[in-house]
Amino acid sequence: MNIFSYFKKKGIDTVDSSFYSKISEWYSWYRSNVRKFHVYRIYGGQGTWTKCHRHSLGMPKKVCEDMANLLLNERVKVTLSDETTNTFVKEVLQKNDFWNIGNEYQERKAATGTVAYIPYLDNMDVDEAGNVHGGEVRINYLEAPNIFPLSWNNREITECAFLFPHTYNRKKYVQIQFHRTEKAGEAAGNYIIENVVVECTNGAGKELTPEQWNALPPFEGLADRIETGSKEPQYVIDRLNLVNNAAEDDNNPMGMSLLANSIDVFRKIDLEYDSYANEFDLGRKRIFVAPEMLEDKDGNPTFDTGDTVFYRLPDDYLKDSKEPIKEIDMTLRVEQHSKAINDDLNYLSMKCGFGTQRYRFEQGGVTTATEVISENSDMYRTLQKH
Numbered sequence: 001m002n003i004f005s006y007f008k009k010k011g012i013d014t015v016d017s018s019f020y021s022k023i024s025e026w027y028s029w030y031r032s033n034v035r036k037f038h039v040y041r042i043y044g045g046q047g048t049w050t051k052c053h054r055h056s057l058g059m060p061k062k063v064c065e066d067m068a069n070l071l072l073n074e075r076v077k078v079t080l081s082d083e084t085t086n087t088f089v090k091e092v093l094q095k096n097d098f099w100n101i102g103n104e105y106q107e108r109k110a111a112t113g114t115v116a117y118i119p120y121l122d123n124m125d126v127d128e129a130g131n132v133h134g135g136e137v138r139i140n141y142l143e144a145p146n147i148f149p150l151s152w153n154n155r156e157i158t159e160c161a162f163l164f165p166h167t168y169n170r171k172k173y174v175q176i177q178f179h180r181t182e183k184a185g186e187a188a189g190n191y192i193i194e195n196v197v198v199e200c201t202n203g204a205g206k207e208l209t210p211e212q213w214n215a216l217p218p219f220e221g222l223a224d225r226i227e228t229g230s231k232e233p234q235y236v237i238d239r240l241n242l243v244n245n246a247a248e249d250d251n252n253p254m255g256m257s258l259l260a261n262s263i264d265v266f267r268k269i270d271l272e273y274d275s276y277a278n279e280f281d282l283g284r285k286r287i288f289v290a291p292e293m294l295e296d297k298d299g300n301p302t303f304d305t306g307d308t309v310f311y312r313l314p315d316d317y318l319k320d321s322k323e324p325i326k327e328i329d330m331t332l333r334v335e336q337h338s339k340a341i342n343d344d345l346n347y348l349s350m351k352c353g354f355g356t357q358r359y360r361f362e363q364g365g366v367t368t369a370t371e372v373i374s375e376n377s378d379m380y381r382t383l384q385k386h
Contacts, residue, residue: 001174001200003148003163014148014161015252022246023112023144026257029266030064030111032056037267055277056270057341057366059359060111060259063352066368067240067258068106070383072099092119096139105141109238112144113255117236118162118177140164144254147237150180152253157237166218171201173208175219179235191234193226241386258352265348269341276337276364338362353382 004017028034038056041049078093080086093099109115117139124135142162150159164175178194197213199206213219228234239255246260259266294302341361349358355378360367373380 001198001203001205003174006176006198006205007148007161012150012161014150015247015254016249019247019249019252019254020145022260023257025263026259027112027145029060029259029263032058032060032270038270054270055274057273057361059269059345059348059366060266061107062359062366063258063262063348063354064107064110066354066358067110067352067386068103070379071386072103072106092137092139095136098139101141105143105238108143109240109255110258113239113244113257113260114144114147115238116142116147116160116162117238118142119234147254149253150178152251155251155253157253158233160233160235160237162235168216168218171199173213173216173218174198174200175222179233181231187227187229189231191228191230191232193228193234195222195224197222262348262351265344265351269344269348272337272340272344276334276341279333279337350378353378353385355379 004014007014025034032038038054039051040054041051043049078089080089105115105117118141119137119139121135122138125133140162142164146163146165148161148163149157150161152158159178159180162177162179164177166173166175174197176196176198178196180192180194182188182190182192197208197216197219199208210222210224213222240258242256242258244252244254244256246256247254289303296302338361345359345361345366346356350356358369358379360369373383
C-alpha cells in the first residue's frame with residue numbers, strides 16, 4: 001500500500017514523499033546494500049556481462065554505532081527529584097528494555113534522522129464511565145520511515161501519524177495511529193489518539209472496522225479513539241541536532257541522517273576497499289606448468305592435484321619454450337590502497353564530527369581510536385550539540 005496515496009484520498013497532508021526517498025537512500029547505505037553500486041555488472045566484451053558484488057567496509061553502520069554509544073551508554077542516568085516517581089520511571093524503563101533498545105534506536109536515529117518513542121497502556125481495564133484502571137506502561141519504538149508529521153511549528157511536531165506494520169495468517173496489515181489535538185469544545189487543545197487498521201496484502205488498502213480488527217490477535221483490544229485528557233503529546237520525537245539540508249522544504253520538521261552529507265565519502269571508501277580486496281584475489285600467485293611436467297616417468301602425479309596454485313597449460317603451449325614451469329607473482333599495491341582508505345576515513349571522521357584520526361585502516365580492517373574525550377575536542381562538542 002502506498003501510504004501517500006492513502007493520505008491523499010483521506011485529505012491528510014504530511015511531509016513531501018520525496019523526502020522519504022532520501023530516507024530510503026540513507027538506509028540503503030546504512031545496510032551497505034545500495035542498488036546499482038554494491039551489486040553491479042561489468043561488461044566483458046562480445047555482449048557478455050558479469051554480475052559483481054562490491055566489497056564494503058561498512059562504515060555507515062560504524063559511524064551510527066559510535067554516535068549511539070556516545071549518546072546513550074552505561075554512564076547515562078535518569079534521575080527524578082520525587083522518589084516515588086523516580087522508582088516508577090526506572091521500573092518502566094527496565095521492563096521495556098530501554099537501555100538496550102534505546103541504544104539501538106539511537107543508532108537508527110543516526111541512520112535515518114528521526115525516531116519516536118510512544119508510551120501506551122497494556123492490559124488495562126476500562127469501566128462503563130470510560131475511566132482507565134490498572135495496566136502496564138509499554139513503549140513503542142519507531143524510526144523515520146514510519147513517522148509522518150501532520151502539523152508542526154518551528155520544527156516542533158505538534159500532530160503526527162505513526163505506522164505499525166503487522167503480518168497475521170500471511171496477510172499484511174498496517175495500524176495507522178493519529179495523534180491530534182481537539183479543535184473545539186471543552187476539550188479543545190487536548191490530545192486524542194485515533195486508530196485505523198488497513199489490510200494491504202495486495203496493496204489495495206482496505207480499511208477494517210473496529211469489530212473486524214478486534215477479531216485479529218495483533219489488534220485485539222485496540223480502541224478506535226482515545227481521549228487523553230492532556231494537552232501534552234503522548235509521544236516523543238528524537239532527532240539529531242543537524243540542519244536538514246537534504247529536504248527541499250526548509251520547514252521540514254524531520255531530522256537528517258548523520259550519513260546524508262558523507263555519501264560521496266562512503267562511496268569512495270567502498271570503491272577503494274573493493275579494489276583492495278580484488279588486489280589479493282586477482283594478484284594471487286599462479287604457477288603455469290607444461291603438461292610433460294605434471295607426471296613422472298611412471299605416470300604418477302608430480303604435484304598435488306588439489307593445489308590451486310598450479311595451472312596446467314595446453315599440450316602445445318610450451319613445446320618450444322625453455323620454461324616448462326613459469327611462476328606468475330603479481331605485486332600487490334597494499335600501501336597505496338591503505339593510504340587512500342586512511343585519507344578518506346579521516347575525511348569521514350571529520351564530517352561526522354568525530355575529529356580526525358578517529359578511524360584507522362590497519363591489516364585489512366578498521367580500528368577505532370580509544371581516547372579520553374577532552375572538553376576542547378571535536379568529539380566533545382559534537383556530543384554536547386546532539
